[in-house]
Amino acid sequence: MPPQSGVNVGKPAPGPDVGQxxxxxxxxxxxxxxxxxxxxxxxxxxxxxxxxxxxxxxxxxxxxxxxxxxxxxxxxxxxxxxxxxxxxxxxxxxxxxxxxxxxxxxxxxKNEMLINDFHELHATVKKMGFLKSNYPFFIFMFLHAFLLDIAAWLTIWYFGKSWVPFLTAVALFTIAQIQYGFLQHDFGHISVFEKTKWNRLAHFFVMGVLKGGPASQWNHMHNQHHAKPNCFRKDPDLNMHPLLFTLGKPLSVELGKKKKKYMPYQYQHKYFCFLAPLTFTIYIQLLIFRYTIQRKKWIELAFILIYNIRVCLMYVPLMGFKSFMGLYWLARFLESNWFLWISQMNHIPMNIDYDQNLDWVSAQLSATCNVDQSWFNDWYTGHLNFQIEHHLFPTMPRHNYWKVAPLVKSLCAKHGLKYQCKSLFTAFADIVRSLKESGEYWEDAYLHG
CATH class of the missing domain: 3.10.120.10 (Cytochrome b5-like heme/steroid binding domain)
Incomplete structure (x- = not known):
């Protein structure tokens, strides 16, 4: 039977027995x-x-x-x-x-053999129980973040606001916030509870009450990133391009040939460590309120206000408003540094381009890499040192990444795909290296293109 077309666009389908x-x-x-x-x-x-x-x-x-x-x-x-x-x-x-x-x-x-093998791998992963979570693990991750949060307040309450307790409280508050961030990431990916609604409720609470952000905005942005990682105009994580940075060879050359120069990109590897987290800190805070108001997310906006009122009531009576503002914004800046280096070490050094419509496995591997496993690396990165496994199986609980990694390596070896894994220091250095290379591609195209 020859292929048929002629479906009226936008009209509801009559049902599954369409036959076209x-x-x-x-x-x-x-x-x-x-x-x-x-x-x-x-x-x-x-x-x-x-x-x-x-x-x-x-x-x-x-x-x-x-x-x-x-x-x-x-x-x-x-x-x-x-x-x-x-x-x-x-x-x-x-x-x-x-x-x-x-x-x-x-x-x-697309590579149909690779796709079929990945389907078999996914079925094996599910059968082996790697998509099921260990509740004690997530209880521990919550409690240790919560205790750090309380310890930050107790430090100011007991020792006052002189420099040593102030900086200690900043460190504790920053660590608590970043660990809350990893936890909301777990809930956002539906990787903790079996029921989606319980993950959504927990995500709503952690993101709103403990971090002061809208869960729906995170879902809106982060799901796109996972769907099309490192794809310009489809991955929101590339939104700072080209206002502050130029990323990847194809886009850098394109920007240079068009004579676009919003920033001195040849020096972006030098100003990234300060400008990126500073901009991210301010941008996220503004985006939170813009998003909730424009989209009329009034309940989420209320929870954001509750968060801000809560931290003010906790700290302002102890240290005054000015000192609290110093503590809060310094902690947010440090958190942004931590988050950006952790999140971008797996992506910026990888292939960045327009959507090439690759198969799922090839798309994720071309845009992600791993960092060596260790107790510290797992904790420090929220297990995002296993970025390859996380991207291939977004709903997998993070404590199971290391278990499935050998199976993913075998799949890559069978099909000649590069499975990149590096040290934490190398991963950080590669961010700077790739920014420097992208800046050089832009400069060459800008001057000679």
């Missing part, structure tokens, strides 16, 4: 680009779905699902949804057909 067959070329025409920005189809397990309207209602955010318009989203769907059977019920009304029998299960440009 499509080719990958036809599906690629519905990518939400050009003259058909609201025309979006995607493929999940050979089924074709019209998300032209649904993307606006998608619980995970409109952009993350739209990034797969015109593409195969099977592995992304599996990675993001813990209870696939429940979610598939909502796909029923979006189904408009399926791939024609003569069409491969993935786009012809």
């Amino acid at each position: 067959l499509f080719t990958w070329d036809e599906i690629g025409l519905h990518s939400g680009k050009g003259n058909s920005k609201e025309d979006k189809w995607l493929v999940i397990s050979r089924k074709v779905y019209d998300i032209s309207r649904f993307h606006l209602l998608h619980p995970g955010g409109t952009r993350v699902i739209s990034h797969y318009a015109g593409q195969d989203a099977t592995d992304a769907f599996t990675a993001f949804h813990k209870d696939e059977d429940q979610v598939r019920k909502y796909l029923h009304s979006l189904l408009i057909g399926e791939l024609a029998p003569d069409q491969p299960s993935c786009e012809p440009t």
Whole structure:
């Protein structure tokens, strides 16, 4: 039976027995680009779905699902949804057909053998229980962060606000906040509790009451990062490009040829360590209020205000408003430094480009690398030293990354994929090195392009 087209874009599908067959070329025409920005189809397990309207209602955010318009989203769907059977019920009304029998299960440009092997690996990982969490581990991670938070206040309460207790409190407060950050990351990825709703509630609490941020904003931004890591205009973590930094060879050359010079990028490796965390600190605080107000997230805004009122009531009576502002903003700046170096050591040195529509495994490996395992590295990075495993299995509890790492290495070796792992110091140095190289690519293109 020859492939058929002619589906009316935007109209609800009549149900699963549509009977229409499509080719990958036809599906690629519905990518939400050009003259058909609201025309979006995607493929999940050979089924074709019209998300032209649904993307606006998608619980995970409109952009993350739209990034797969015109593409195969099977592995992304599996990675993001813990209870696939429940979610598939909502796909029923979006189904408009399926791939024609003569069409491969993935786009012809992708490695079907690698994809099939990864599906087998995912089934093995699930069967071995690596997607199930160890509750005592997460209880310990919460308690140790909470005790550090309390210790920061007790230090000021008992010793006063002279320099030694002040800096001690700053250190304790910073560590508590970064560990809360790793914990909210766990809840945000639905990797702690079996039920999604319990993860969402815990995420809402930790992010709002303990960190002073909106959980929905984190989901909106971070899910996109995982869906299309290091893909310019699809990964929000690249949003500072090109205002402050130029990242990766293709984008640096493009920026240079266009004679764009917002900053002296040839020196970006020198100003990154100060300007990046300073900008991030200010940008995030402003973005929090802008996001909650623009999107009318009033409950989350209320929790953010509760957080700020709480810390003021805890510290201002003990040390005065000015000293508290010094403690709070110094801690936020240090936290931003910690977070940026940890998060970017796995990504900035890797391939950065526009979306090349790679298969799930190749896309994650080209954009991520690991850092050596040790007790300190695991704690200091929130287990994000296993960034490869985290990106391949976003809902996996972090205490299981080391268990699945040998299986991932075997998959990479079988298909000739590079599995990068380095020391913590090398990972930090590679950030500076890659920024320097990108600046040189920009400068050469700017002067001679």
